[in-house]
Amino acid sequence: MKVEKNLQDNFIFQSLTHIGGYFIFTKQSMQWLFRAPYRWPEFFKHMEFIGNKSVFIICLTGFFTGMVLSFQIYLGFSLINAENLVGPTVGLGIFRELGPVLTGLIVSARAGGAMAARLGTMRVTEQIDALDVMGISPLQYLVSPRVFAATICMPLLTAIFDAVAMLGSYLLGVHFLGLDEALFIDKVNNMIDPSHINEGLFKAACFGFVFGTVCTYQGYNAKGGARGVGDATNAGVVISMVSIIVMDFFLTKLIRIYLGWTSL
Amino acid sequence: MKAVEIQELKKTFDGENYVLKGLNLDIEKGNIACIIGFSGTGKSVLLKHLLGLYRPSSGVISILGKNIADLQDSEISSFRCNFGVLFQDAALFDDMSTLENVMFPINEYRKDLSYKERKDLAAAKLDQVGLGKEHFHKLPSQVSGGMRKRVGLARAIALDPDIILYDEPTTGLDPIMTEMVDDLILSTHRSRTGITSIVITHDLHAAFRLGDEIAMLDKGKVLLKGTAEDFFNTDIDLVKRFVEKGVKKT
Numbered sequence: 001m002k003v004e005k006n007l008q009d010n011f012i013f014q015s016l017t018h019i020g021g022y023f024i025f026t027k028q029s030m031q032w033l034f035r036a037p038y039r040w041p042e043f044f045k046h047m048e049f050i051g052n053k054s055v056f057i058i059c060l061t062g063f064f065t066g067m068v069l070s071f072q073i074y075l076g077f078s079l080i081n082a083e084n085l086v087g088p089t090v091g092l093g094i095f096r097e098l099g100p101v102l103t104g105l106i107v108s109a110r111a112g113g114a115m116a117a118r119l120g121t122m123r124v125t126e127q128i129d130a131l132d133v134m135g136i137s138p139l140q141y142l143v144s145p146r147v148f149a150a151t152i153c154m155p156l157l158t159a160i161f162d163a164v165a166m167l168g169s170y171l172l173g174v175h176f177l178g179l180d181e182a183l184f185i186d187k188v189n190n191m192i193d194p195s196h197i198n199e200g201l202f203k204a205a206c207f208g209f210v211f212g213t214v215c216t217y218q219g220y221n222a223k224g225g226a227r228g229v230g231d232a233t234n235a236g237v238v239i240s241m242v243s244i245i246v247m248d249f250f251l252t253k254l255i256r257i258y259l260g261w262t263s264l
Numbered sequence: 265m266k267a268v269e270i271q272e273l274k275k276t277f278d279g280e281n282y283v284l285k286g287l288n289l290d291i292e293k294g295n296i297a298c299i300i301g302f303s304g305t306g307k308s309v310l311l312k313h314l315l316g317l318y319r320p321s322s323g324v325i326s327i328l329g330k331n332i333a334d335l336q337d338s339e340i341s342s343f344r345c346n347f348g349v350l351f352q353d354a355a356l357f358d359d360m361s362t363l364e365n366v367m368f369p370i371n372e373y374r375k376d377l378s379y380k381e382r383k384d385l386a387a388a389k390l391d392q393v394g395l396g397k398e399h400f401h402k403l404p405s406q407v408s409g410g411m412r413k414r415v416g417l418a419r420a421i422a423l424d425p426d427i428i429l430y431d432e433p434t435t436g437l438d439p440i441m442t443e444m445v446d447d448l449i450l451s452t453h454r455s456r457t458g459i460t461s462i463v464i465t466h467d468l469h470a471a472f473r474l475g476d477e478i479a480m481l482d483k484g485k486v487l488l489k490g491t492a493e494d495f496f497n498t499d500i501d502l503v504k505r506f507v508e509k510g511v512k513k514t
Binding site: 037121125126127129130132133134135136137 | 315317341342343344345347349351352353355356357358368369372373
């Protein structure tokens, strides 16, 4: 019995318990997604929160990211007289990596943190228990619509980020750095393939699913009072951000090496 | 007929320490049963077992003739429609108005009714607990603690359940509000025949006033079960002290 107790206190044991709990939680949430009654009003409410309310911050970040990336690449490429490649280089970087990753980080911090805090508060104030005793699955009502909305919203937000970042790159390059407008557009058209954009959008959907499940899992399992909610929010955001960056590497490898989706 | 029959209920969370240690308890249908005891004696754990939120480590919990320990999760979910619960802090959904809170279970289970009928039903339930139209559109954060309890009770009785559970209904309320909540429990209980009310409380005065049967828990077991009179006439030292302190306080 004592050995069992020591094992339960062990960090590795606790981590494995959490990982196992997360996968079971995710599986159950996905199962509830396809069971009636479908929670469309909840889904659209969360789409509005995760999607619409993130548009401004995504546009702002995207615009400046596009500009700063153009400027840095311009400084480097001007040393070897390759300024005309600034547009496509920025495009490839934005569409394939920076777009989905930065959108994932920003939205997970904004919406993921709010999701974890909301569910954590509902847990400690017994609102989740109240749903349970009414015979309504909290996973179906609270978790599945949030995860689905995050998965759908992320590619849409990434597309907006990509477009605004390219606009920022174009404005800085053409109007302030003196790049040729026709060459800029032509090179971007020739070198950027739709598969590059799709790669980023696919990654974004994966990131949305991950931060949605991680943050709802943390909030749903919050314990204690206000401190528990704070801890759950903190853990949700940190784990989501780290997961997005780590996952980005493996997704890139999966897409490019195993699936062979994209050229270049 | 028994509404609740509990036999040798045991519960441990860590496999070592038992919170409930072979608890036996019967509650007659149509009665108000009060479960009292010091803090940490297992009252809330018992409540969560009754609701099927916890699974027993061993023992039988039979509610309205069904052993809920044998039910699958999905069966427990649908079985919970027989319950109405008033939580300690009412547990109202804080992004919904008071009316929407009461309409919530009605919307889920009474899809045969039109929107207007559902709204009228929720309004009638709020009216039953003494809340006027002027409070219908307020958020839970905009009403007092007593009003929140009323809304919580209106939501608990929205689907006319057979069993209503009250988890520490008067904790944190002033004496006048406490009496109001007690009156509300009594009037709700009398509003329909056959309702079984289970009140978890440490308010002895309320237990003696409300309870047709009272059970005192200690160390995960029922120490004494009986009427208010049985509690005054008992020889059990711990119960005597609990009664003395409780009576002095009130």
